[in-house]
Amino acid sequence: MRTTLTAEAVTEVLAGLTAGNRAFLRRCPGDRVARQPVHAVYGGAHLFRADTARRLGAIALRALDQHAPDCAALARALGLPGADALPEGKALVAALDRPPDALRAEAPALWLASAVHERVLAKLAREPVEDYHLDFEDGFGHRPNAEEDAIAASAGREAARGIREHSLPPFLGIRIKSMSEDTKARAARTLDIFVSTVLDHAGALPSGFVVTLPKVAIADHVTALVELLRLLEAAHRLPEGAIGVELMIESPQSLLTGDGRSSLPGLVAAAEGRCRGVHLGVYDYTAAAGVTAQYQGAEHPASELARHLIQIALAGTGAAVVDGPTTLIPVGATAEVHRAWRQSYRAIQRALVGGFYQGWDLHPAQIPVRYAACYAFFLGGAAAAAERLGNFIAKAGQATMVDNVFDDAATGQGLLNFFLRALNCGAITPAELQTTGLTLDEIQGRSFLHIVEARRR
16 A cells, blocks of 8 residues: 655654653553542541551441331432332332342342342441551641550551451551651551551551552652552561652642642652552641631532542552541431431532542441442442443454444443442442343453453453
């Protein structure tokens, strides 16, 4: 076939792209394939024990039993679709007395309520907490140095005991104080004591261990933490990079530079590959933006803007965006608990729709709502996503059209990630994955392209 350009001329032009393409891939290697927890449960470090996750699960189950003893009560409390029309009492028991497939076909709202309720109960019994953070900052306060030293050592021993007894959640971390002039020395000392104590007593760090750095204002804060971690890893003969980092954005100044550019790429780069996620501290952030106390929080437009600016800046970098908490705590009379639950449910659902799959929980009675919101989200979208993913695989990456939704191969990984997240958090079972036409091994392989390539052979 005739061409005009010589091979030498084309090669010379394209050769200039190599350095730029490689630099882009280093900065944006793509989303991490590792599991991301659906929440980060924060608690003061002075309260932490090896069995904290189990204790929190027991409290969460009691709250559910007291304030939503059956699936219809939970559905009405949260505002699930069709909840107001669900039967009660003996009529509810009778309505549920049919095979799951028949229930789903004949009474979809009741099926969803029942499935969510059953899976929340099972999750709280099996794995009540996915990610727990011991807090040495706001949830701990400023204490005499000797007291914080003692608590850091005690918390380290408890974490080591949890490793030995297999009682820790899948992910564990600590939030130290900030690297500001006032607290940088205290932050470094607490980090050293905790990590050294865990390693001395257990010989290893907890799985998924990260250090969360609050009030990050400049890249130098991140660099200092990375240097401390590198020294600790070398001293304890850990692989370099073994300890991950999470960053907290809590002011407009830490979101944008003085000339209006995003600070996030520089902050993540300063972590030198350790950054697992960036948390938005919605209350400090909105306060710093001048929002009065009555309106501070995750639902304020300032928080929405910040959340999406972080999302845009981190896209493709492998660092997750972690949403903040709702601070209306579900305690007191049932009506008050339901009000707090519904607010949390709405906030979590909105976050999931926006592509934010992890947020904070501050009280054990918030945990059932976290799982219920995730399960309702994934169960509600599973059928359509399964059909689209099945079409992708059948067509081996060719473009497809399902109910006027046009897909191309790039969307395949997103659909696969949907089912990975649903499976990891307990929203769907391995057996239910069969509707996608994929095997459990294929889905757990986490790569749409690998699935397509394997099926083309």
